[in-house]
Structures are given as structure tokens and as C-alpha cells.
Amino acid sequence: MLKKPGDASTLKLSLWRRGMNQAANAFAIGAAILVIVPLMAIFIYLLIKGVGALNWAFLTQTPKPVGEAGGGMANAIVGSGVILGIASVIGIPMGIGCGIYLAEYGRGRFGDLVRFTADVLNGVPSIVIGIAVYSLIVLRQKHFSAFSGGIALSVMMIPTVARATEEMLLMVPNNVREAALGLGIPKWRTTLSISLRTASAGVITGCMLAFARVAGETAPLLFTAFGNQYWNMNLNQPTAALPLQIFTYAISPFDEWHKQAWAGALILIVMIVAAVAAVRITTSRGALKGAS
Amino acid sequence: MPDSLNPMNSRDPAEQTQNPMAAMPALAHAASERKPGVASSVLQRIRHTQPRSSRLPDAAFRILILLTAVSVFAIVVFVVVELVDKSRLSLHQFGLGFFFGHNWDPVNGDFGAMPFIYGTLVSSLLALLLAVPLSVGVAVYVTEMCPIRLRAIISFLVELLAAIPSVIYGLWAIFVLAPLLRDYVEPFLAKTLGWTGLFTGPMYGLGMLAAGIILAIMIVPIIASITREVLTAVPQNQREAVLALGATRWEMIRMGVLRNARIGIVGGVILGLGRALGETMAVTMVIGNRPEVAKSLFAPGYTMASVIANEFSEATGDLYLSALVEIGLALFIVTLIVNALARLLVWSITGGTAGRARA
Numbered sequence: 001m002l003k004k005p006g007d008a009s010t011l012k013l014s015l016w017r018r019g020m021n022q023a024a025n026a027f028a029i030g031a032a033i034l035v036i037v038p039l040m041a042i043f044i045y046l047l048i049k050g051v052g053a054l055n056w057a058f059l060t061q062t063p064k065p066v067g068e069a070g071g072g073m074a075n076a077i078v079g080s081g082v083i084l085g086i087a088s089v090i091g092i093p094m095g096i097g098c099g100i101y102l103a104e105y106g107r108g109r110f111g112d113l114v115r116f117t118a119d120v121l122n123g124v125p126s127i128v129i130g131i132a133v134y135s136l137i138v139l140r141q142k143h144f145s146a147f148s149g150g151i152a153l154s155v156m157m158i159p160t161v162a163r164a165t166e167e168m169l170l171m172v173p174n175n176v177r178e179a180a181l182g183l184g185i186p187k188w189r190t191t192l193s194i195s196l197r198t199a200s201a202g203v204i205t206g207c208m209l210a211f212a213r214v215a216g217e218t219a220p221l222l223f224t225a226f227g228n229q230y231w232n233m234n235l236n237q238p239t240a241a242l243p244l245q246i247f248t249y250a251i252s253p254f255d256e257w258h259k260q261a262w263a264g265a266l267i268l269i270v271m272i273v274a275a276v277a278a279v280r281i282t283t284s285r286g287a288l289k290g291a292s
Numbered sequence: 293m294p295d296s297l298n299p300m301n302s303r304d305p306a307e308q309t310q311n312p313m314a315a316m317p318a319l320a321h322a323a324s325e326r327k328p329g330v331a332s333s334v335l336q337r338i339r340h341t342q343p344r345s346s347r348l349p350d351a352a353f354r355i356l357i358l359l360t361a362v363s364v365f366a367i368v369v370f371v372v373v374e375l376v377d378k379s380r381l382s383l384h385q386f387g388l389g390f391f392f393g394h395n396w397d398p399v400n401g402d403f404g405a406m407p408f409i410y411g412t413l414v415s416s417l418l419a420l421l422l423a424v425p426l427s428v429g430v431a432v433y434v435t436e437m438c439p440i441r442l443r444a445i446i447s448f449l450v451e452l453l454a455a456i457p458s459v460i461y462g463l464w465a466i467f468v469l470a471p472l473l474r475d476y477v478e479p480f481l482a483k484t485l486g487w488t489g490l491f492t493g494p495m496y497g498l499g500m501l502a503a504g505i506i507l508a509i510m511i512v513p514i515i516a517s518i519t520r521e522v523l524t525a526v527p528q529n530q531r532e533a534v535l536a537l538g539a540t541r542w543e544m545i546r547m548g549v550l551r552n553a554r555i556g557i558v559g560g561v562i563l564g565l566g567r568a569l570g571e572t573m574a575v576t577m578v579i580g581n582r583p584e585v586a587k588s589l590f591a592p593g594y595t596m597a598s599v600i601a602n603e604f605s606e607a608t609g610d611l612y613l614s615a616l617v618e619i620g621l622a623l624f625i626v627t628l629i630v631n632a633l634a635r636l637l638v639w640s641i642t643g644g645t646a647g648r649a650r651a
Contacts, residue, residue, distance in 0.1 A: 216457020
């Protein structure tokens with residue numbers, strides 16, 4: 001049998017070297033297992049506890065007062081949808097615009113500056129963004145609102161979307177652009193209808209990853225959207241959000257609320273995993289379409 | 293900068309970056325005058341023959357795109373300005389002593405951030421201590437050891453770990469991890485390592501140890517993915533050279549791979565530290581939220597991020613609010629430095645391609 005180089009059994013080795021090799025193998029495998037175990041544990045607990053607490057009322061009713069059984073998180077699920085909708089409407093175009101700038105125009109010093117600030121923004125703790133949006137909007141309006149929550153999340157989406165867009169646009173071959181320009185199509189039209197369109201699968205992936213990332217964000221919503229026990233469809237009023245509701249219920253002392261927190265967490269994770277899986281499927285089909 | 297050398301190119305520098313010739317713009321241009329097939333020349337000519345009617349929309353589009361880019365820059369500036377402005381009261385009142393004060397007494401208006409700084413540092417360092425060997429182990433396993441079929445699966449699972457929201461980690465930690473720690477791990481640690489003084493006192497389950505462990509789980513995917521990226525960037529012939537000298541696989545990894553990649557790995561570790569420092573929800577849910585500096589890891593603590601999360605919306609009084617914003621400002625500055633350092637290190641080893649798709 002042909003043996004691979006580096007396979008310890010092909011070499012005459014001292015016990016020490018052989019032992020170290022085995023130990024390193026064991027350590028790496030052990031590390032891989034140890035990292036996967038919490039993931040599995042979290043998913044298994046979510047499934048067991050979440051499915052047990054999930055029912056029709058949970059999806060259709062608003063929270064009941066403490067002590068009363070039943071109730072649900074319908075308002076929080078819809079509230080999360082509204083807040084994420086606002087965040088996407090603002091964050092995705094801004095992010096894509098910034099990405100276009102970086103890829104198509106931003107070669108100079110200002111481009112580097114924007115690239116660096118995007119990275120900085122990406123690293124800013126979400127709670128700090130919460131404070132900043134609080135003092136910009138909430139403090140001036142003197143009340144919490146879904147709108148301010150959406151702004152906070154959109155700020156967190158921009159850098160992710162921007163960098164993904166930039167990367168994908170840079171992958172578009174230059175002769176695709178040349179062909180378009182050669183037909184007399186203006187630059188803006190070339191960028192939007194040719195370059196961006198060619199890169200669309202990758203850009204969409206970036207947007208969905210950004211969406212998945214902010215969907216579970218709680219910290220910036222604590223003092224922007226604030227949460228609400230009732231239905232609220234007014235964008236200018238405090239609004240419930242799924243992660244906020246999970247947080248409130250998890251740290252409460254009531255068993256009934258703990259169960260609801262698990263159910264809420266299950267719903268949240270299903271939404272996020274669906275988004276990530278969708279991303280996986282799109283990326284496996286190739287980041288660029290029609291250009292290779 | 294190429295643009296300054298060649299005025300002809302200055303109108304649309306970005307279009308030429310893909311062209312290898314763009315590195316030497318003057319030469320490229322001269323050459324392309326003779327060979328019309330070269331991209332930059334074609335783009336230049338198109339530029340000049342573009343109909344007048346498309347100039348205005350082009351300029352408008354350019355300005356619009358520039359505005360979005362400027363706004364990203366403006367957001368960061370705005371965050372800094374807002375934080376400094378809102379924390380002015382506290383900055384003025386306590387000065388630098390704010391960061392060394394041990395009292396956190398909202399009732400009497402006495403604020404010191406030491407317990408929170410301590411909590412943030414200890415929980416983050418504990419997380420690094422646990423996460424670094426594990427992440428490097430996983431990355432080494434995925435890049436150097438595991439069968440190709442497993443590679444994608446493990447990478448995907450580790451990626452999935454990064455997709456779980458912080459609040460769900462917290463929920464799991466409260467109801468699963470903390471009881472586990474309280475009933476099994478902490479008694480064991482107290483018995484075997486109690487003499488160090490780090491593992492003494494009442495065992496609640498919730499406390500610094502729980503926070504460190506949950507943070508470790510959360511930063512593993514970050515460190516592991518950067519490390520994997522850096523290890524992949526190590527040239528294959530480094531491995532082959534070490535193997536040819538008769539090394540075992542571990543010796544090959546140690547001498548040929550890890551030694552070459554160490555700067556990048558440190559970068560990944562610092563990036564993980566940045567995340568751990570700013571992490572809020574999961575920590576808030578399990579650390580116990582008591583502003584004390586305690587040596588024992590079983591004791592409850594408090595972090596900078598979690599004090600903001602817990603007290604910000606209930607803070608009464610301008611000074612209280614201002615003190616909390618100042619903690620936020622400190623957190624911002626620390627994560628900024630940490631992240632900048634990490635990016636620099638990662639870039640230095642992968643030539644700026646880490647985390648970016650390769651064209």
C-alpha cells in the first residue's frame with residue numbers, strides 16, 4: 001500500500017516524535033468535536049423546549065399578563081418583521097451604493113478611508129450603536145419607536161452589504177464593462193444593469209447574511225424599539241421585537257415565560273437558519289452568473 | 293498613485309485596476325496606443341466618444357454613489373461626536389478617575405467604571421483562553437487533517453455557530469449551561485483547583501465563569517475562520533519542503549504551517565477579542581450583574597456592555613446617563629483599537645485578501 005508522506009508509520013521515528021504526532025492528531029479532532037458539541041446542544045434544546053412550547057396561540061396572540069397562562073408573541077414576530085423591513089429598506093441600498101463606490105470609483109485615498117471606516121463600523125459593538133441612535137432620534141423625539149430601531153439595525157447592515165458588493169463587483173471581468181460601454185451605454189447604466197446584475201447572486205448573498213446577522217440583534221433595540229406588550233402598527237411608537245421579547249422572558253422568574261422564550265428562540269433561529277441555508281444554496285450555484 | 297502620473301487616466305481610475313498594466317500607467321497607456329485591444333485604451337476612447345447626453349446622468353449617478361460612501365464615513369464620525377457630546381458631563385465631573393473608581397452608586401451620583409472594566413477584561417480573557425486552542429485546533433483539523441468530504445461539513449457547522457443570535461446563546465446558557473456548571477463543573481473545579489483562589493465561594497452557576505465559557509463559544513467561529521483563511525494562504529511548497537526533510541505531520545504543521553501563519557492567527561485572535569469585548573446580551577444574561585471586583589471566577593460580575601444594556605433605559609438623572617455613555621465611549625475606543633490592530637495583522641499576512649473573495 002502506498003503511504004502518504006508525513007504518515008508517521010512510514011518513518012523510523014523516536015517514540016517522542018511519534019507520540020507528539022498522535023497527540024496533535026487527537027487534539028485537533030478533539031477540538032473539532034468540542035466546538036460542534038455546543039452547537040448540537042443548542043439546537044437540540046431549542047427543538048425539545050421550543051417545539052414543546054409552540055402552539056397556535058403563540059403565533060397569533062399577544063402576551064398575557066403575568067400569572068395568566070397562554071398568550072403568544074404574534075406582535076413581536078410582526079414587530080421584528082417591521083423593524084427588519086425598515087432596516088433593509090435603508091441599509092441595503094446604502095450598502096450597495098457604498099459597495100459600488102468602493103469597486104467602481106474608490107481607488108484613491110478616500111476609497112481607502114471609506115473602506116477603513118466600513119471595517120470600523122463593522123467592529124463597533126452593537127450596544128454602542130444603540131446609544132448613538134438613542135441620542136440622535138429617541139432623545140430628540142422623546143419617545144422610543146420602531147423607526148429608530150430600524151435605523152440602528154440598518155447602520156449595522158451597511159458595512160456587511162458594502163464589502164460584499166465591492167468584492168462581487170471586483171469579480172466581474174472588465175471586458176463585460178467594456179462591452180457595455182462599447183455599445184454606447186452610459187456608465188451609470190453599465191454599472192447598474194450590467195456589472196451589478198452580473199454580480200447579483202453574490203450581492204444578494206451579502207444582503208441576506210447582513211439580514212441574518214441583524215435579525216437576532218437585541219442590544220441596539222433595547223433603547224430604540226424598546227418593546228411593547230401590545231399590537232403596534234405605528235412606526236413612531238415603541239414596538240415589540242422577537243429578540244427583545246426572548247430576552248425579557250428569559251431573565252424573568254416565571255416558568256410560563258421561560259417556555260415562551262424557548263418557543264420564540266426556535267422561531268427566530270428557524271428564520272435565520274433558513275436565510276443562511278438559502279445563502280448556501282445560492283452561493284453553491286456560483287457567485288457570478290453569466291460571467292466566467 | 294497612478295492617476296497623478298497620467299492625466300489621461302484620471303477620469304475613471306477604477307476601470308483600470310483589473311488590468312495588470314495599470315500598475316504602470318504611463319507605460320500601459322503608451323503601449324495601448326499601439327495595441328487597441330488593451331482594455332484601458334478602449335475604456336479611454338469610449339470615455340471620449342460617449343455622447344454628451346449621458347454626461348449629466350453619469351455625473352448625477354456618481355454624486356449619488358459618492359453620497360452613500362460619504363454617509364458611511366459620516367455615521368462613524370457622528371457616533372463618535374454623539375458619544376463624546378453626551379458623556380461630557382461625566383468626563384467633566386470625574387475626569388480620568390472615572391476609570392479607576394470602584395463605586396457605582398446611582399443614588400448618590402458617584403460613578404466609577406472599574407468593576408465593569410474588570411468584568412469585561414476578565415470575561416474576555418477567559419474566553420480567549422478557552423477559545424484560542426480550540427479554534428486553532430479546528431482550523432488545523434479542517435485545513436490539514438480531515439477528509440475532504442468532512443471539510444465542508446465542519447466549516448458549515450462552525451459558520452452556523454456564528455449565525456446563532458447572542459440572545460439565544462444567553463437563553464441556552466441560563467437554562468442549560470449554568471445549571472450544568474453549578475451542579476457538576478464548579479464543585480469539581482473547587483475541589484481540584486480551589487487552592488488557586490480562582491475557584492472558591494458560593495456556586496451559583498451564573499457568574500464570570502459562565503460568561504467566559506459562553507463568550508468562548510461565540511468567538512470560536514471568528515478565530516477559526518480567520519485562522520483557516522491564514523493557514524490556507526501558507527504556500528503548499530512550505531509543507532512539502534518540511535515533509536521532504538522527514539517530518540511527521542505534526543512537525544510539518546508546527547514548522548511549516550503554524551510558524552508561517554502565526555501573525556495572521558494573532559490577528560484572528562485579536563479580532564475575536566474585539567467581538568468578546570463588545571458582546572452584550574449573552575453576557576448580560578449569565579454574568580450575574582453585580583458591580584464587584586472579585587477574584588473568584590464563580591462570583592457574579594458585570595461588564596461594560598451589560599451595565600449599559602441593563603441600566604441605560606432606566607437611568608434617571610443626566611449624570612447617570614452621561615456616565616453610562618462614557619462607558620460606551622470607552623468601549624468604542626477600545627474595540628476600535630483592537631479591531632484596527634487585528635485587521636493590520638491579518639492584512640499583513642494574506643496581502644489584504646483575508647475575508648475577501650479572490651478574483
